[in-house]
Amino acid sequence: xxxxxxxxxxxxxxxxxxxxxxxxxxxxxxxxxxxxxxxxxxxxxxxxxxxxxxxxxxxxxxxxxxxxxxxxxxxxxxxxxxxxxxxxxxxxxxxxxxxxxxxxxxxxxxxxxxxxxxxxxxxxxxxxxxxxxxxxxxxxxxxxxxxxxxxxxxxxxxxxxxxxxxxxxxxxxxxxxxxxxxxxxxxxxxxxxxxxxxxxxxxxxxxxxxxxxxxxxxxxxxxxxxxxxxxxxxxxxxxxxxxxxxxxxxxxxxxxxxxxxxxxxxxxxxxxxxxxxxxxxxxxxxxxxxxxxxxxxxxxxxxxxx
Numbered sequence: 001x002x003x004x005x006x007x008x009x010x011x012x013x014x015x016x017x018x019x020x021x022x023x024x025x026x027x028x029x030x031x032x033x034x035x036x037x038x039x040x041x042x043x044x045x046x047x048x049x050x051x052x053x054x055x056x057x058x059x060x061x062x063x064x065x066x067x068x069x070x071x072x073x074x075x076x077x078x079x080x081x082x083x084x085x086x087x088x089x090x091x092x093x094x095x096x097x098x099x100x101x102x103x104x105x106x107x108x109x110x111x112x113x114x115x116x117x118x119x120x121x122x123x124x125x126x127x128x129x130x131x132x133x134x135x136x137x138x139x140x141x142x143x144x145x146x147x148x149x150x151x152x153x154x155x156x157x158x159x160x161x162x163x164x165x166x167x168x169x170x171x172x173x174x175x176x177x178x179x180x181x182x183x184x185x186x187x188x189x190x191x192x193x194x195x196x197x198x199x200x201x202x203x204x205x206x207x208x209x210x211x212x213x214x215x216x217x218x219x220x221x222x223x224x225x226x227x228x229x230x231x232x233x234x235x236x237x238x239x240x241x242x243x244x245x246x247x248x249x250x251x252x253x254x255x256x257x258x259x260x261x262x263x264x265x266x267x268x269x270x271x272x273x274x275x276x277x278x279x280x281x282x283x284x285x286x287x288x289x290x291x292x293x294x295x296x297x298x299x300x301x302x303x304x305x306x
Contacts, residue, residue: 003166005139006036009111009132014038016128017113021046024100024136025059026109028210032057035109042116044090049168049211049227056086058095059110067107069098069126074118094119098129103141111136149216151194152201160215160223164274167213168227172235175281176242176262178220179293184256192254199252203245207238223278232298235264239296247294259294261285270299 006024013022021044023037033051054060058081062070072095075081076088086092096119097112111133113121147159178200185193197220204214204222213225224242229235239262247259263285265277284299291297 003036003163005136005143007166009136009139010036010038013111013113013129013132014040016132017125020113020115020119022111022113024109024111025057026210027054027059027063027107030054031210032059032109033210042114044092044114044116046090046114051210052086056084058084058086058092059097059112062097062099062110063107067099069096069130071096071121071126073121091116093117094121096121096125096129098126098133100133100140101137102144103137108137108140149201152198152216154201154204154222155213155215157215157217160213160217160225161274164225167225169272170228170230170266170268172226172229172264172266173277173281174224174226174235174239174242174262174264174296175217175278175285176222176224176246176260177285177289178246179259179261179289180257181220184254184258188254188256195254196252196256196258200246204242207241207245223281230266232266235266235298236296239264243294243296261288261293262296263288263299264296265299270301 010022010024019040021037021039021042023046024035026033026035030053031051032054034046034048037046037048054063061080072078072081075092075094081087092114094115095112097110099110100108102108111129147156148154149156181193181196184196200222201214201216204224208214208224211227215223215225217223242262243260249256249258263281263283265281265284267277270280271277280299284297288295288297
C-alpha cells in the first residue's frame, strides 16, 4: 500500500466531494484497515491505522456482494447498516464506497466517503470515485512491480525509504539478520538459500499484524515497521515470537540451523529520520548477536536492554 499515493489521492477526492469523511481502506483476510483518512467536520471518529473486523464494516457489502459501487444515503433506516454497531457507535448516517482492484482482479480495498447526517450521494459522485479508484489501482499495481522484492514478495528498501514519513509519526522498527544463513549457501548452494529467504518472508507475514509492514532490505536482512506500536511489552512478545518462528526448521526439506538476531528501536523517542533509526536498530541487532544470537535487544538512548 503506498501511503504517499493514498494521501495525494484523498486530497484530490477532497477537492471534488466536499464536507465528508474520506478514507481508503485495505481488506486483509477478515480485517478492514484504514490506510489514510481526511475529515471535513463530520466528527466521525475514524483514524488512520485503525482496524475493525471486516464483517463489522460497511465495506463488507462491497467485498461479499457483487464488488460494485454502493450508495447508502440514510444508514439508520437501511435494512443492513441499521443493524451494524458502527452505525450508532460512530454516528454514521450516510455512505458511498467503490472497490479498488489490483490488475489481476484481486480486491485491494475501498475508497469511501461518510457523513454524520443523511446525504444525497448520486451517480455523479460514484463516477468521480470510480475514476479516482482506477487511478489508485494503477499506482498500486506499479508499486507492486517496483516496490516489492521479487523473491519474497515483501516490500523492498526503496518502498520503505519512499513511504516511511507518511506511515506514522510513532511506532517501532525491528531490524533482523539471519544467523547461520551463510552456512546454508555454502553447504547447499544459493537455490536452497533462496528457499530459506522465501520461507522467512512467509513466516514474517504470518507473525505480524495487518498494520505492520515486512521489508526485505537485501541479502538476509529484513525490517519490520510497526506503526503506532508503542507498548514495550507487546514488542518484547513479538521479539520472542519472531526468534521462535525463525529458529525452528524441523519441517524444512533441508537440514539447516538458522535463527535470527533482532534489534528494536522506538520512534520518535530515538529519532524521526529513517536512517537514524536503522543505524540504532543495527547497533541493537549486533548486541543481540554478541549476546549469543537467536534473541533480540532494544536500543534505548545510551544503553541496550532485552
